[in-house]
Amino acid sequence: MKQYRTLLFDVDDTILDFKAAEALALRLLFEDQNIPLTDEMKRQYKTINQSLWRAFEEGKITRDEVVNTRFSALFKEYGYEADGALLEQKYRRFLEKGHQLMDGAFDLISNLQLQFDLYIVTNGVSKTQYKRLRDSGLFPFFKDIFVSEDTGCQKPMKEYFDYVFARIPQFSAEHTLIIGDSLTADVKGGQLAGLDTCWFNPDLKQNELEIMPTYEIRELEELYRILNIEHSVSC
CATH class of the missing domain: 1.10.150.240 (Putative phosphatase; domain 2)
Known part of the structure; x- marks a missing residue:
């Protein structure tokens, strides 16, 4: 593994x-x-x-x-x-009022941050994304947040990922995984940047593109298996 x-x-x-x-x-x-x-x-x-x-x-x-x-x-x-x-x-x-969590997200992120370095990579408006992450309670678990509005480029552009990688201490593409719901932004972007990719596909959409992720999951909890760690429940 x-x-x-x-x-x-x-x-x-x-x-x-x-x-x-x-x-x-x-x-x-x-x-x-x-x-x-x-x-x-x-x-x-x-x-x-x-x-x-x-x-x-x-x-x-x-x-x-x-x-x-x-x-x-x-x-x-x-x-x-x-x-x-x-x-x-x-x-x-x-x-900005909408900060509802995906099923299992808080438990997953709060557990993973104990063993991994977590970062946000998102296309969107900086002020909105920061507020929603803070209001959701997830903000403290991430070491940094990279919003396309701040970087000057966006997923899936390689320039976006170059910007991100340059700001992650001791970055190693070989030991990095990107997780997202978009084949065209997250998976394609990760591939262009030389990363392993995980397509989050809760609705079981058909992949009609020539973009093949390293992993595909329907539920966030499946990441525990991919990462080979025990699933502990947050209190």
């Missing part, structure tokens, strides 16, 4: 439940605008948002272009004129 010393964790839908946070933020935003939020609107937002973030991962657009245009594009679909940047500011305040 390979011995790892350093674990890099994605945040959204890996250790924090972004879907729950997003659902709350969207509901509050539409209530603020006095516009009924339908299931069809939710689906359309998801399509627009995922498309923009994918373009960001590919280096085609900036983070500001993602967050400041997604709501204006959505509202335009339904005949509403909207200031995308202003809506983003309101949405961001609502999103």
Whole structure:
């Protein structure tokens, strides 16, 4: 069994439940605008948002272009004129309220930090990610947090990982594992950087890409087996 010393964790839908946070933020935003939020609107937002973030991962657009245009594009679909940047500011305040944990995340992280060096690697907005991690109680368990907004580049870009590696003391790629829910950001990024990768896939999505992780897990607790450590329950 390979011995790892350093674990890099994605945040959204890996250790924090972004879907729950997003659902709350969207509901509050539409209530603020006095516009009924339908299931069809939710689906359309998801399509627009995922498309923009994918373009960001590919280096085609900036983070500001993602967050400041997604709501204006959505509202335009339904005949509403909207200031995308202003809506983003309101949405961001609502999103910061969402710090729900993924099942087993607190127990896992609080245990792993006793034996491994843990770091956060996340694409997103720095202020939002820091607040959500603090409010969740996970913040103290990580030695450092690397948010794409602060690094000037993003997963899966090799430059992002070069930035991270340069700031981890005595870093060794051979003894590092990245864990995340995104094949295109976490797994592909880890592979480009020469790391072993673990795809967290709780919904059992089909892998239709030519991106093969080192490991695939459905539950976070499966990491104990991969890391070859005993599972102790936090009190």
